[in-house]
Amino acid sequence: MKKHSSNLASKSAALLLSMVVGLVAWAGSANPAQAADQVTLLETGSTLLYPLFNLWVPDYTRANPGVRITTQGTGSGTGIAQAVSGVAQIGASDAYMSDEQMKQNPDIMNIPLAISAQTINYNIPGLNRVHLRLNGPVLAGIYSGAIQYWDNAKIKALNEHLKLPHKKIIPVHRTDGSGDTFIFSQYLSFSTPSWNDSTGYGTTISWPAVQGGIGALGNPGMVQASQTNLYSIAYIGVSFHAQIESAGLGTAVLENRAGRFVLPTPRTVTAAAHELLSKTPTDERLSLIFAPGAESYPIINYEYAIVSKRQASPEVAAAMRKFMLWAIDLKGGNSAHYLNEVRFIPLPSSVSELSRKQIVQIQ
Amino acid sequence: MRVRPIRIFVILVASLIPITLAAIFIFLTLYSWPAIQFNGVHFLFGRIWDLGNLYRNPVMVHGTSVPRGANYGILVFIVGTLATSFIALLLSLPISLLVAMFLAEGVPEQFRPALSLVVELLASVPSVVYGLWGYAVLIPFVANFLGPALASVAGFIPFFSGPVGSGYGLLTASLVLAIMTVPIITSTVYSGLIRVPREIKEATFALGATRFEVVRKVMLPSVRKNVIGAVILGLGRALGETMAVLMVSGGALNYLPGTIYSPITTMAAFIVSQLDSALQDPTGMAVHSLAEIALVLLMIAVLVNIVARALTGGQGHIAYG
Numbered sequence: 016m017k018k019h020s021s022n023l024a025s026k027s028a029a030l031l032l033s034m035v036v037g038l039v040a041w042a043g044s045a046n047p048a049q050a051a052d053q054v055t056l057l058e059t060g061s062t063l064l065y066p067l068f069n070l071w072v073p074d075y076t077r078a079n080p081g082v083r084i085t086t087q088g089t090g091s092g093t094g095i096a097q098a099v100s101g102v103a104q105i106g107a108s109d110a111y112m113s114d115e116q117m118k119q120n121p122d123i124m125n126i127p128l129a130i131s132a133q134t135i136n137y138n139i140p141g142l143n144r145v146h147l148r149l150n151g152p153v154l155a156g157i158y159s160g161a162i163q164y165w166d167n168a169k170i171k172a173l174n175e176h177l178k179l180p181h182k183k184i185i186p187v188h189r190t191d192g193s194g195d196t197f198i199f200s201q202y203l204s205f206s207t208p209s210w211n212d213s214t215g216y217g218t219t220i221s222w223p224a225v226q227g228g229i230g231a232l233g234n235p236g237m238v239q240a241s242q243t244n245l246y247s248i249a250y251i252g253v254s255f256h257a258q259i260e261s262a263g264l265g266t267a268v269l270e271n272r273a274g275r276f277v278l279p280t281p282r283t284v285t286a287a288a289h290e291l292l293s294k295t296p297t298d299e300r301l302s303l304i305f306a307p308g309a310e311s312y313p314i315i316n317y318e319y320a321i322v323s324k325r326q327a328s329p330e331v332a333a334a335m336r337k338f339m340l341w342a343i344d345l346k347g348g349n350s351a352h353y354l355n356e357v358r359f360i361p362l363p364s365s366v367s368e369l370s371r372k373q374i375v376q377i378q
Numbered sequence: 379m380r381v382r383p384i385r386i387f388v389i390l391v392a393s394l395i396p397i398t399l400a401a402i403f404i405f406l407t408l409y410s411w412p413a414i415q416f417n418g419v420h421f422l423f424g425r426i427w428d429l430g431n432l433y434r435n436p437v438m439v440h441g442t443s444v445p446r447g448a449n450y451g452i453l454v455f456i457v458g459t460l461a462t463s464f465i466a467l468l469l470s471l472p473i474s475l476l477v478a479m480f481l482a483e484g485v486p487e488q489f490r491p492a493l494s495l496v497v498e499l500l501a502s503v504p505s506v507v508y509g510l511w512g513y514a515v516l517i518p519f520v521a522n523f524l525g526p527a528l529a530s531v532a533g534f535i536p537f538f539s540g541p542v543g544s545g546y547g548l549l550t551a552s553l554v555l556a557i558m559t560v561p562i563i564t565s566t567v568y569s570g571l572i573r574v575p576r577e578i579k580e581a582t583f584a585l586g587a588t589r590f591e592v593v594r595k596v597m598l599p600s601v602r603k604n605v606i607g608a609v610i611l612g613l614g615r616a617l618g619e620t621m622a623v624l625m626v627s628g629g630a631l632n633y634l635p636g637t638i639y640s641p642i643t644t645m646a647a648f649i650v651s652q653l654d655s656a657l658q659d660p661t662g663m664a665v666h667s668l669a670e671i672a673l674v675l676l677m678i679a680v681l682v683n684i685v686a687r688a689l690t691g692g693q694g695h696i697a698y699g
Contacts, residue, residue, distance in 0.1 A: 092654030113433045115660035185544055190629035190643075192655030215447070219655030221428030222631050229546045229641050230629020232651070243518055244544045 053080075054334040059087040060094015060107030061194055062233055063131055063252040064318050068107065070353050075341060082334045090233075092192040092218055098321040099123055104335055106321035109194020109252075110218055111300035122324045124373045125300050127317035127366060128342050129349060129359040130288050132253040132279045133198055135267040135314075138241050139165060139180065143265035146278060148173040150270035151206025151305070151313075157248060158186050158203065159210065160225040165246060173270075183227060185247035187240045190230035192218040195237075198304055198316045199250040205305040206272075206313070238262050250314075253279060254357035271313045272305050279312050284360050287311035292365050299369050317366075318359065324376050332377050339374045343367050406673040413666035416442050417450050421670060424451015426632050427648075429655060429664050436661045443661045450667040452674065457634055458642035459675070461548060462623065463616035465638075466555035467609060473556075474563035474608070479593050481564070482571035494568060501561035509622030512554040517626060520553070521545030525639055537638055546628030547641040554622050559612035566611060570604030571597050610686035617679055620646040645675045 058068055065088030072084045089097075091108040098106025099120050111125045135149060153169050156162035162169060166179040189196045200216035214220055222228070229247075231240040234255045241249040242262040251259060259266070268276040277283045287306040295301050303315045320339060326332040342348035349361040362370060407414075413421075416439070430445030437446050481493055525542030528549075532538040574597045582592045598605075628641025629651065635642050643651075649668050656664035 090654040092657050096657040113658070113660060115435055116658065119660055183541070188629075190624070190651040192652065192658070215431045217429060217432050217655065218658060219429055219652060221426065221449075224631070224633035226633070226636065226640070227541070227543050229544050230627075230631070230643075230651075232625065232629075239513075240544070240546070243521070247544075 053083055054330050055083045055085065056105060056331070056334060056338065057085050057087070057097075057103040058105040058107060059089050059097050059103040060105075060321070061091045061109050061318065062088040063109050063194060063254050064107040064128070066254050067129065067318075067353065067357050067359065070356055071342060071348050075338060075348070079337070082338065084338065090192055091194040091197070095321050098323060101323065101327075104322065104326065104331065105339075108319045108321050109316055110197040111302075111317070111319055112321065117298075117300075124322055124324060124376065125298060126320045126322060126339065126370050126373045127299050127362055128320050128339070128370070129318045129354060129362060130284065130303070131316055131318045131357075131359050132284045132312060133195060133250055133314040133316075134253055134256070134259065134279050135248065135269060136238075136241055136251050136259055136264040137248045137267060138245055138264055139182075140245060142177065142179075143263055145177065146266060146268040147177070148270070148276050149267045150276075151203055151210075154248075155203045155207040155210040157184050158188070158225065158228075159214070159223040160228075180246070182246040185244050186225055186228040187231050187237055187244070187247050187249040188222055188228065189219075189233070189237065191232055193233075194218060194316070195234065195250060195252050196220060198302075198314055201302055201304040202269075202314045205302075206270075234258075238264070254359065256358050269313050271309075271311050272307050273309045273311070275309050277310065277312050279314075281358075281360055283310055283312035284315050287313070287315050288360065288363060288366075292363055295366055295369060297369060297372070299366070299373065322377060325378060329378070336374055336377050339377075340371065343370050343374075403673075403676065406669055406676060410666050410669035410673050412442065413450065413663060413670045416440070416444065416663060417667065417670065421450055421452060421667075422456070422674070423453050424449065425453050425634065426451050427454070429652075429659060432655075432658050432660070442663070444663045445659055445661060448663060450663075450670075452645065452648075452671055454630065454632065454634055455643050455645045455648050455671065456674070458548075458627070458630070459617060459644040459646070459678075461635065462551045462555055462627075462642065462644055463613055465548070465552035466559055466616045467612055469552065469556035470559040470563060470612060471609060474560050474612075475567060475598070475605070477560070477564045478567035478571055479598070481568050482597070483589060483593050490572075494565065497561050497564050497568070499561075501565060505558060505619055506621045506625075508554050508558050509625035512550060512622060512626040516550050516553060517545035519545075520550045520639075525549065528638075539637060540639070543639045543641070544628065546626060547630075547639050548627075548635050549638045550626045551623050551642060551644070554626055555616045555619055558619065558622065559616055562615060563608040563612045566608035567601060567604055570601035574600055606686060606689050610682060613682055614679060617682070618646050618675070619644075620650055623647045624650060645671050 065086060068086040072086055076082060076084060091110050094106035094108045095112060097103035137147060150173065153162060153173065156169060163183060164181055165184055166181045171179060197216060197218045200220050204211040204216045214223060229240055231237045234252050237249045237251045238255060238258045241247040241264055268278050270276050286308055287303060290306040290308040290311055291301065291303050303317060305313045322335065326335060343362055345361055354361055426449050428447055428449040430448030432445050434446050436443045481490060485493055521542060521544055528538055529540040529542055533540060578596060579592055582596045623644050624647035627643055627647060630641035630643050649671055652668060656668050659665065
């Protein structure tokens with residue numbers, strides 16, 4: 016034992032020494048002039064926005080070597096909390112902050128960077144290639160346990176031409192606090208009064224007890240859970256479309272406020288966004304769920320950067336203004352080159368202008 | 379008498395441990411105090427956990443500002459925590475005893491260090507690795523093979539009858555915890571077994587006992603305290619395990635497990651999965667209630683240790699290698 020420990024001690028000493036040598040070498044090699052005036056920004060939050068930030072940041076920092084941006088996918092709630100506490104400069108969130116939160120934190124702004132959508136996916140052998148028709152009340156019935164089998168009369172009524180199996184539905188929901196849960200439960204709340212009264216909406220909701228229903232962690236967990244469980248149904252952010260396709264899941268056609276059934280496509284998402292453009296207030300906290308209009312896809316949302324008006328130094332504030340203005344620019348971060356990759360759509364010009372007015376307030 | 383500085387230093391350092399425990403306890407109590415007052419005893423027996431509507435203005439309930447519809451009950455999580463840990467130990471204890479007996483007596487002496495090293499390595503595998511393995515391998519295995527097999531063999535007992543479900547749930551979580559606790563229990567029992575004096579073993583052999591009889595009738599009884607200590611160590615790990623359980627438990631909310639295949643949630647896993655949302659509660663009651671869960675979990679862990687000390691005759695002595 017003794018021999019062993021002295022051996023360990025000499026090994027760890029050698030390891031420590033090599034780390035110190037490496038550190039010194041690294042410090043020496045870094046350009047001192049550049050390190051002195053480099054600004055570091057921390058972005059954290061929404062896992063839905065995370066893929067987009069990872070597309071943006073390498074390109075942006077290559078063109079702007081004076082700024083370093085660290086990205087983290089931690090969940091919208093963490094994004095909001097860390098932006099409020101000042102740990103992170105940019106908190107990414109799929110959900111806007113509540114009135115009460117705004118009252119407590121008057122310096123915090125909710126700035127849309129792009130528009131996202133959510134798909135309802137299912138795994139029914141033989142039916143994953145056709146688009147099942149679903150609506151808010153049926154989804155509310157499934158997630159509250161009132162509708163238990165795929166051949167329930169209410170699902171049949173929407174899909175008369177399909178042969179639905181008599182199999183138990185496995186509803187999958189998120190266990191972590193999630194902007195996806197927020198917008199999905201808003202769709203149920205806005206379309207189904209009974210859901211609104213009993214459960215309501217939020218980033219975590221008190222899911223009704225459905226025997227056999229399962230919880231999954233993050234969007235990747237939702238894809239995995241619905242892939243491995245036949246006859247399951249799940250709500251998944253559109254930026255995971257590639258994983259959804261490779262998992263072979265079906266995508267539902269959803270009923271919108273006008274009573275039409277629509278697929279999530281750039282056209283229907285844009286149509287829904289345009290319906291609500293004029294309603295967007297100057298602080299840009301607005302739900303885009305269940306928009307009116309014949310072509311509108313019902314589950315879309317602004318993807319927010321939660322930022323404080325007051326930053327630690329003028330240099331940090333300047334770097335943030337520059338980066339965020341680039342992010343909402345149609346020639347910069349809002350170009351099709353980036354957004355098509357995650358199936359987001361760019362901000363319409365009037366909303367982009369509102370975001371710009373908020374961004375320039377960062378001091 | 380002259381007190382040497384080193385003595386004062388050692389006393390100070392040593393007292394850090396009880397001070398830390400007391401500090402954690404006091405912090406949790408203070409931090410969760412608003413929740414303790416608001417929730418009352420209902421907290422322990424309520425089945426519904428509802429953060430309330432965080433997007434409407436809070437309401438005043440008994441002079442406290444809380445989100446509309448907020449209701450915090452953790453019976454489901456207490457049951458989930460105790461059930462997974464209990465089933466896990468039920469599975470891992472016999473396996474661990476057999477492995478420890480085999481390592482101590484059934485293996486030629488020159489192979490022993492290598493094999494016990496493997497067991498200790500298993501104990502040091504980070505729990506998230508077990509979780510990932512459970513998620514990728516165990517869940518489909520339970521859903522497609524183990525669950526249906528168990529339901530058809532033991533289905534006449536209500537707790538084991540189908541439907542088997544998705545593989546996420548009590549059975550899978552217990553299996554993962556069992557696998558995580560086997561190396562801990564094994565190495566603790568093993569280190570006791572190899573220290574049974576050679577003279578006693580030889581004397582028993584001289585009386586004509588077989589090797590198995592020596593292990594079972596002489597060695598195992600003499601390490602009874604090690605076994606109890608090992609179980610407590612394993613239980614401690616199982617009760618507090620977070621990530622691995624979170625990944626395979628299915629995150630049940632608002633209902634108790636009906637069968638061994640039901641999704642469940644444990645207290646530790648629930649705290650992690652809910653913190654994100656709780657932070658959005660402007661009244662702070664959700665975070666205070668999560669702290670109250672942590673307080674209850676801490677008290678369960680302390681209680682388990684007190685019981686262990688009572689069982690081992692007040693010594694609480696756990697032998698390590």
